[in-house]
Amino acid sequence: MIRFEHVSKSYGDSLILNDLSFEIKAGELTVLIGPSGCGKTTTLKTINRLIEPDSGKIFIDGQDISKTDKVSLRRSIGYVIQQIGLFPNMTVEKNICVVPKLLQYDKDKCNEIVHEMLELVDMPYEDYAHKYPSELSGGQQQRIGVLRALAASPPIVLMDEPFGALDPMTRTLLQDEVVRLQRKFKKTIVFVTHDMDEAFNMSDKIIFMNKGNIIQIATPEEMLANPADNLIRNFMGSHSIDREALPQTASDFMHTKVYTSYKTRGIREAIDLMARKSIDTLVVKNPDDTYAGTVSIKAIREQGRTYSTIEPLVMQNYEVSYVDADAQECFEKLLNGEGSYLVVLNHDDTIAGIVTKTSIAKSLADAVWGGNNE
Amino acid sequence: MSKFFLLYGEKLIIAIGTHFAYVVFSVAIAFIIAVVLGTLLSRKPNWANSIIPLISVFQTIPGIVFIGILFLYLGMKPGTIITALSIYAIFPILKNTYVGLVEVPEQYKEAARGCGMSSMQSFFKVEFPLALPSVINGLRISTVYTVSWAVLSAMIGLGGLGDFIYSGVSSNNNTLIIAGAIPAAIMAVVFSRLIDLLQKLLIPKQIRRSGK
Numbered sequence: 011m012i013r014f015e016h017v018s019k020s021y022g023d024s025l026i027l028n029d030l031s032f033e034i035k036a037g038e039l040t041v042l043i044g045p046s047g048c049g050k051t052t053t054l055k056t057i058n059r060l061i062e063p064d065s066g067k068i069f070i071d072g073q074d075i076s077k078t079d080k081v082s083l084r085r086s087i088g089y090v091i092q093q094i095g096l097f098p099n100m101t102v103e104k105n106i107c108v109v110p111k112l113l114q115y116d117k118d119k120c121n122e123i124v125h126e127m128l129e130l131v132d133m134p135y136e137d138y139a140h141k142y143p144s145e146l147s148g149g150q151q152q153r154i155g156v157l158r159a160l161a162a163s164p165p166i167v168l169m170d171e172p173f174g175a176l177d178p179m180t181r182t183l184l185q186d187e188v189v190r191l192q193r194k195f196k197k198t199i200v201f202v203t204h205d206m207d208e209a210f211n212m213s214d215k216i217i218f219m220n221k222g223n224i225i226q227i228a229t230p231e232e233m234l235a236n237p238a239d240n241l242i243r244n245f246m247g248s249h250s251i252d253r254e255a256l257p258q259t260a261s262d263f264m265h266t267k268v269y270t271s272y273k274t275r276g277i278r279e280a281i282d283l284m285a286r287k288s289i290d291t292l293v294v295k296n297p298d299d300t301y302a303g304t305v306s307i308k309a310i311r312e313q314g315r316t317y318s319t320i321e322p323l324v325m326q327n328y329e330v331s332y333v334d335a336d337a338q339e340c341f342e343k344l345l346n347g348e349g350s351y352l353v354v355l356n357h358d359d360t361i362a363g364i365v366t367k368t369s370i371a372k373s374l375a376d377a378v379w380g381g382n383n384e
Numbered sequence: 385m386s387k388f389f390l391l392y393g394e395k396l397i398i399a400i401g402t403h404f405a406y407v408v409f410s411v412a413i414a415f416i417i418a419v420v421l422g423t424l425l426s427r428k429p430n431w432a433n434s435i436i437p438l439i440s441v442f443q444t445i446p447g448i449v450f451i452g453i454l455f456l457y458l459g460m461k462p463g464t465i466i467t468a469l470s471i472y473a474i475f476p477i478l479k480n481t482y483v484g485l486v487e488v489p490e491q492y493k494e495a496a497r498g499c500g501m502s503s504m505q506s507f508f509k510v511e512f513p514l515a516l517p518s519v520i521n522g523l524r525i526s527t528v529y530t531v532s533w534a535v536l537s538a539m540i541g542l543g544g545l546g547d548f549i550y551s552g553v554s555s556n557n558n559t560l561i562i563a564g565a566i567p568a569a570i571m572a573v574v575f576s577r578l579i580d581l582l583q584k585l586l587i588p589k590q591i592r593r594s595g596k
Contacts, residue, residue, distance in 0.1 A: 060497060085500030095495030098591045099513040108499050108509075117448070142590035168498075 011036045012057060012166070012198070017066030019052060024053045027063065028222040033139050034215075036071075036165070039192050039199040041209040044219035045245070050202045053219070054168050057200060058087045070166065086110055088159030088167035088197075092174045094151050096143040102128075103139040109162040126156040131187060156188060160195070169201045173208065185211050192256035206246050210234075218242050260340045261333040263373035264354045264363030268296050273302050273321040277314045280305060293353060293361055294324045300359040304328050304349070328353050333362045341370055388559060396548070400567050403544040406462070406534045407575070411527050418474045418526075419519065422481025423507070443475045447536050455540045465537040466507055472533055473526040480522025484515030517587055524579045529573040535564070545571075582596035 012034040019027040027049045034040045042050040055061040059080050096105050107120040131153045171182040212229045218226045226238035237243045270293045294302040303324035328349035344352040352365040425432040440508045451468045458464040496506035538546025548564030
């Protein structure tokens with residue numbers, strides 16, 4: 011556990027950290043976020059004493075770190091920086107073993123650590139251990155950067171915008187990997203970023219800073235639901251969900267264009283329609299336009315030859331809802347039901363539309379990213 | 385040709401040996417002083433900004449003048465010529481060591497500190513190895529220069545290949561001039577090759593490209 015008590019720091023006239031007091035829980039991934047110049051990196055670096063506060067105290071597991079030896083403190087805290095900072099004059103193996111070697115682990119132990127570490131990120135020892143950083147891609151380099159921080163199994167790992175320089179794909183991959191490693195080893199990770207997506211993807215807790223002050227400490231959920239002020243709301247931008255725009259009833263997100271057929275129609279006609287529209291089921295109506303059921307290409311293929319109309323093949327195994335049914339209830343029905351979509355009916359039992367899994371995803375995406383519903 | 389070797393062969397071999405020894409000793413001494421000084425200066429860039437230009441001005445004093453002055457104080461012994469050559473050889477190595485160390489990117493120094501290296505460990509494990517390509521380049525420049533400066537030793541009667549060149553010039557004997565100049569040129573090339581080899585041994589090829 012890391013505890014800040016009234017920590018302040020200024021450079022000349024500008025106040026970088028203004029009387030910060032907060033706690034970071036052990037075993038959690040805490041993200042420090044905020045606009046540039048908010049003091050997030052400075053806060054991070056006071057934890058391994060790369061920066062010394064002007065006043066106030068920082069405790070790790072109850073111990074005042076200003077009273078510990080800087081060098082051994084840092085050996086007990088993993089550190090990953092944005093520019094990666096793998097030593098170019100050392101191979102991957104040597105880079106990973108920097109801290110274990112400083113701690114004077116013996117050769118066999120170091121060797122074992124390198125094998126274990128490379129295995130964690132699926133980089134085979136034989137292929138990578140003896141390469142130099144310049145021979146690796148950016149993503150691979152930062153993986154090794156993370157491994158270097160983990161090698162001596164420190165309980166705390168500090169990460170300073172570690173994925174800022176990577177392309178979005180690699181960044182997402184590495185975020186997932188770090189979260190996976192964190193869950194596995196129960197590390198206390200303090201992670202600085204200015205990217206809200208990254209914060210939401212990874213964090214157990216978000217500390218939002220601005221101008222040297224903490225504006226809000228909350229879980230991602232809480233912060234989404236109740237951002238403390240407008241700055242945070244703006245920062246979250248696309249993430250803040252507008253509850254008004256969420257689909258309320260089935261009619262908000264159903265497809266109204268449905269391929270239907272009367273149950274008195276011939277089998278061959280049904281097959282022809284499915285083939286033309288590239289679909290595998292048709293919604294079937296009674297002669298009075300009320301819903302009768304569905305017919306699938308599978309049923310037709312298995313027994314179709316024996317009948318002339320589709321009527322005997324109609325099944326009622328698809329879930330059905332009415333247009334004003336609660337959206338959430340529809341989602342659940344669809345997700346639990348065996349059909350690949352849900353049929354929505356008007357109150358006179360005529361067919362109003364269908365809800366597919368894709369339409370759920372789309373309507374949620376529209377609500378989250380504010381897309382228009384065409 | 386064979387007559388020349390019969391007449392001067394032994395003398396030439398001694399001259400080459402002497403010349404070689406002057407270069408090796410002076411550069412070795414210069415290297416140690418320059419690396420230590422360059423390292424100290426890299427810790428104090430403020431001092432470096434005034435000290436390095438001062439040394440470079442000193443570098444412009446003609447070798448002949450300087451050796452002459454040293455000769456007055458130290459007398460006619462190999463120490464005089466080695467002192468003079470060392471002092472001249474210091475500057476390129478010093479400057480390259482200093483620049484190499486100062487230009488080690490901040491990210492590596494921060495990573496080293498963040499990993500828990502003491503400043504000594506950071507220096508020996510990270511900063512100096514990264515500055516090494518630059519240091520070795522300085523060594524090469526100094527060595528090649530020293531091979532030619534060592535010719536001046538003949539001026540105060542201390543042997544080396546300069547003997548051949550000076551007596552060739554004063555007696556208008558081209559053969560003698562060439563007999564001095566060619567081994568000196570070859571020696572410069574050989575030293576340069578040896579240093580290339582050293583560089584290959586010390587610096588992994590993966591970082592040689594980025595090194596200057």
